[in-house]
Amino acid sequence: MREEWTRRDFMRLLSVGGVVFASGLPGCAAPARPAKAAQGTGAPGRALGAEDFFFLQLSDTHWGFRGDPNPEADVTLKKAVATINASGAAPDFVVFTGDLTQTTEDPKERRRRMQEFKEIVRELKVTDVRFIPGEHDASLDNGEAFRELFGETRYSFEHKGVHFVALDNVSDPTGSLGDAQLDWLAKDIASVPPDSPIVVLAHRPLFALYPNWDWTTRDGTRALAVLERHQNVTVFYGHIHQEHHHQTGAIQHHAARSLVFPLPAPGSVPKKAPVPWDPAKPFQGLGYRSIEATPAKGYRVDELPVVSS
Amino acid sequence: MIRLAPSSLAATLLVAVVPSGCTGPARSAGGATPTIIEIQARKFAFSPAVIHLKKDVRAKLILLSLDRVHGLSVPGLGIRADIIPGRPATIEITPKAAGVFEFECDVFCGEGHEGMTGELVIDP
Numbered sequence: 369m370r371e372e373w374t375r376r377d378f379m380r381l382l383s384v385g386g387v388v389f390a391s392g393l394p395g396c397a398a399p400a401r402p403a404k405a406a407q408g409t410g411a412p413g414r415a416l417g418a419e420d421f422f423f424l425q426l427s428d429t430h431w432g433f434r435g436d437p438n439p440e441a442d443v444t445l446k447k448a449v450a451t452i453n454a455s456g457a458a459p460d461f462v463v464f465t466g467d468l469t470q471t472t473e474d475p476k477e478r479r480r481r482m483q484e485f486k487e488i489v490r491e492l493k494v495t496d497v498r499f500i501p502g503e504h505d506a507s508l509d510n511g512e513a514f515r516e517l518f519g520e521t522r523y524s525f526e527h528k529g530v531h532f533v534a535l536d537n538v539s540d541p542t543g544s545l546g547d548a549q550l551d552w553l554a555k556d557i558a559s560v561p562p563d564s565p566i567v568v569l570a571h572r573p574l575f576a577l578y579p580n581w582d583w584t585t586r587d588g589t590r591a592l593a594v595l596e597r598h599q600n601v602t603v604f605y606g607h608i609h610q611e612h613h614h615q616t617g618a619i620q621h622h623a624a625r626s627l628v629f630p631l632p633a634p635g636s637v638p639k640k641a642p643v644p645w646d647p648a649k650p651f652q653g654l655g656y657r658s659i660e661a662t663p664a665k666g667y668r669v670d671e672l673p674v675v676s677s
Numbered sequence: 678m679i680r681l682a683p684s685s686l687a688a689t690l691l692v693a694v695v696p697s698g699c700t701g702p703a704r705s706a707g708g709a710t711p712t713i714i715e716i717q718a719r720k721f722a723f724s725p726a727v728i729h730l731k732k733d734v735r736a737k738l739i740l741l742s743l744d745r746v747h748g749l750s751v752p753g754l755g756i757r758a759d760i761i762p763g764r765p766a767t768i769e770i771t772p773k774a775a776g777v778f779e780f781e782c783d784v785f786c787g788e789g790h791e792g793m794t795g796e797l798v799i800d801p
Contacts, residue, residue: 640791
């Protein structure tokens with residue numbers, strides 16, 4: 369029950385944005401469906417059990433970015449950290465799904481930005497914070513600096529009945545997973561019962577969301593073929609700087625907002641470019657998300673703003 | 678390596694990608710001597726960035742990198758090639774339908790990577 373109260377406190381204190389009920393677990397065959405700010409009544413995830421929990425996904429912080437698309441890029445991440453801390457939220461863990469830093473060709477500057485990023489997120493009042501790289505962090509040095517400062521770029525772990533797999537589809541600058549990682553993935557999930565929940569964390573979409581804008585993973589279909597052997601797979605990813613929900617076969621895919629600038633909907637404009645900053649509505653379109661895992665029913669995904677109103 | 682367009686695009690073009698190390702032009706439809714267009718890739722632009730081809734006229738695109746590894750991907754036509762410094766790649770193409778197809782660098786090359794794009798214009 370402690371977790372339930374913590375969760376309710378969290379959602380009350382923060383302005384709740386879009387809510388999605390991701391029903392990838394047994395008993396919920398329907399695809400994820402967007403809903404208006406529902407505030408949760410009657411939603412999946414209310415009947416919490418001993419193994420229910422929630423975690424936060426933050427993505428695409430691009431620490432080190434400077435430019436008109438976000439004139440407050442030097443404080444956006446800090447504000448998000450402050451918002452989370454002020455909420456009193458007690459998520460089981462926080463995961464950053466890549467592009468922690470803005471790319472640079474200078475290896476020293478890359479490490480300096482990563483170190484600054486670590487110091488900022490160290491302020492989170494959450495003991496378990498996990499990271500995966502984005503192409504801005506890892507593609508120019510094949511993940512070398514990332515591994516020095518954050519550890520392995522791919523890994524898996526168990527948490528309260530859910531098997532989490534963090535994939536690296538960015539250290540190869542072609543945006544590929546590669547044969548070795550695909551073999552590792554197959555072996556990693558081979559021991560997971562077919563009906564047990566699996567959550568995949570990645571930076572790029574594993575499916576061909578919009579290849580014209582490089583919103584894909586070159587060998588993502590091979591990963592999906594491996595994952596399709598399991599009945600309850602949900603992917604949380606970043607890269608596209610906006611909320612997006614999609615289903616391939618039985619696998620659900622949920623893209624998170626960015627913490628630097630939003631990008632337009634796939635193919636909605638001729639050229640991919642950041643959505644212009646609106647001084648009247650700073651941080652509009654930015655945010656992070658809370659993911660409530662309720663193994664008996666599914667996942668509840670709440671999109672949350674940088675600054676609570 | 679001969680890479681054909683997906684079946685849904687078969688009516689659009691016939692294409693062959695010849696990576697570095699291959700000798701001689703790949704066989705393709707269209708006959709006659711192909712139009713040859715050299716495309717230079719460098720951080721963070723293609724030159725030319727707008728390429729005009731004619732429907733049913735065979736063309737050979739020669740891809741050169743002036744600095745680092747890039748890629749040229751035309752998702753709408755289902756073709757792509759790596760562009761490696763010192764190892765020119767060739768794409769042979771015989772467009773079968775007019776249209777405008779975006780292309781991009783699909784090998785992350787730095788801060789301006791997202792803007793490294795162009796258009797392949799197939800004129801009637």
